[in-house]
Amino acid sequence: MARSILDSEANRGTVALISGGGTGIGRATALELARTGAQVVVCGRRSEPLDDTQRQIAGLGCECLAVAADLREPEDVTRVVDAAIERFGAVDAVVNNAGGQFSAAAEEISVAGWRAVHRLGVEAAWSLTRETATRSMIPRRRGVVVFIGFSPRRGIPGMLHASAARAAMENLASGLACEWSRYGIRAVCVDPGNIRTEGLESYGDEQVAEWERSVPLGRLGSPEDVAMLIAFLVSPGASYITGTTIVIDGGVDAWGLGGYPPPPDPEASPRDETHESDDSGRRTSRASSP
Numbered sequence: 001m002a003r004s005i006l007d008s009e010a011n012r013g014t015v016a017l018i019s020g021g022g023t024g025i026g027r028a029t030a031l032e033l034a035r036t037g038a039q040v041v042v043c044g045r046r047s048e049p050l051d052d053t054q055r056q057i058a059g060l061g062c063e064c065l066a067v068a069a070d071l072r073e074p075e076d077v078t079r080v081v082d083a084a085i086e087r088f089g090a091v092d093a094v095v096n097n098a099g100g101q102f103s104a105a106a107e108e109i110s111v112a113g114w115r116a117v118h119r120l121g122v123e124a125a126w127s128l129t130r131e132t133a134t135r136s137m138i139p140r141r142r143g144v145v146v147f148i149g150f151s152p153r154r155g156i157p158g159m160l161h162a163s164a165a166r167a168a169m170e171n172l173a174s175g176l177a178c179e180w181s182r183y184g185i186r187a188v189c190v191d192p193g194n195i196r197t198e199g200l201e202s203y204g205d206e207q208v209a210e211w212e213r214s215v216p217l218g219r220l221g222s223p224e225d226v227a228m229l230i231a232f233l234v235s236p237g238a239s240y241i242t243g244t245t246i247v248i249d250g251g252v253d254a255w256g257l258g259g260y261p262p263p264p265d266p267e268a269s270p271r272d273e274t275h276e277s278d279d280s281g282r283r284t285s286r287a288s289s290p
Contacts, residue, residue, distance in 0.1 A: 193249025
């Protein structure tokens with residue numbers, strides 16, 4: 001396991017709320033924040049992994065509250081924030097880690113599938129952020145909001161619904177940083193690349209190996225890599241960082257797609273242009289009939 005570079009007191013006095021805190025990056029972030037002194041609240045739809053995170057944090061001698069909730073439902077968002085404030089008195093940092101996606105060709109993504117991804121990836125993040133800010137951060141004139149995006153920072157073939165939702169996180173971070181700086185609230189977006197989590201492993205060894213080959217640093221990231229970055233961004237050491245996106249992907253975004261585009265579909269012939277020469281030898285074009 002990676003060793004934290006942060007002092008054990010770096011986040012002392014901070015109450016941090018992490019969505020999707022039962023697995024992967026969310027769990028690693030909750031543990032790292034606890035190791036650096038924060039009191040932690042984790043939420044997510046399944047109670048079992050949340051309880052496991054809570055047990056691990058308790059084993060560190062730190063405080064953690066686990067609340068099972070579906071953040072797509074406004075009443076559940078309110079219930080999570082209620083529980084956090086009742087237990088710890090306030091919330092100082094929100095890490096919007098919850099999300100979900102599936103691989104599909106663009107033309108196969110239904111409206112329902114699109115809505116499902118964006119409801120959790122965008123609407124739930126905004127709902128939790130707004131509820132926490134209006135009830136705790138704005139009145140206390142302090143706070144940090146962390147959004148989780150994607151790298152590479154472009155439309156990702158097979159993941160257009162998810163990459164579009166994550167791109168919204170970058171926009172939210174920059175917009176909120178501008179609007180809420182007057183309340184002493186910072187907002188940042190963290191864009192991880194391919195991180196070796198349970199979710200990534202579910203795509204199979206062949207796909208995971210292909211993703212690993214695309215990383216200039218030659219390895220997939222770990223949840224702890226991302227967690228240590230987030231713990232730093234929450235800490236006072238990052239007090240002058242706001243309104244920006246920080247990419248943590250081993251160089252993937254800098255390298256580019258690093259592959260070939262799919263070949264043209266031979267059955268697709270939308271108004272093919274046929275080139276001819278006129279009497280002067282110049283090329284002319286005419287659209288063929290559909």
